[in-house]
Amino acid sequence: MISDMARARTTADAFNAIAEPHRREILTLLRGRERVVSDIANAMGMNQPAVSKHLRVLREVGLVYVHPDGKQRRYGLDAQGLEPVHGWTGGFEEYWSESLERLNTHVKERKREEER
């Protein structure tokens, strides 16, 4: 957590990232499934470099993850980055963001135990 904060610029948090309408549109597009850049660019009527720039910002604040799939890179929504945002909204996504955060801690501890 601390290392993440140190790496992030002061302006780079989830709330700042989603203040930009195009980035919100990208997150909405990624809601149901992973997509490649060209797919997002087509859906938004934007060029790929512009979309890539937005994706980079979204990745920096942990709202989006990238998944290399052969020659392509697929992008998806990352619940970890959305956690501070959901902290405001409650409901299903907050319940599961928090549960999966705890699951991550649990799994990391068990991994350490196994390695001992």
Place this chain on the structure above:
Amino acid sequence: MTPDTALSDRQLMVSRLIEGPRDLVFEAFTEVRHLSQWWGPKGFTTTTRTFEFSKGGVWEFTMHGPDGTDYPNWIQWTEIRAPEVIVLRHGEGPDDPEQFSSTFFFEERTDGTQVILRSEFKTKTLRDRAAEEYGAIEGGNQTLESLGTYVTGSLE
């Protein structure tokens, strides 16, 4: 079965990269001693009455909110494909008319395991309600906030 299709207006989805191998992540879903360590939001604990991890098996448990409120939970596994997919029905009990179905996908990544949860509700109304208030989070949130204030206050 793949999670890569569009969401309907009766579904909700959440996904998270878990930093561990898929077998270990999957195992965390299969035993009470693991589930009780992580299931539920911050500040919640669970007490299990029945647990049988098998197709048709049931997990009956109570979730205890940070303010002491108890929430009955009933889960029945309808499909288990280790270590890739778990499908379950979730509600307050076996006769809960507002039961919904949840599918967990476990996908291997170079840096861990992507857990993708997709829940499907019976109606759009139920889905919209779950998006806003699920597992009585609203109440829990207020309690956590007051707890936070309490802790901060006691530190000053």
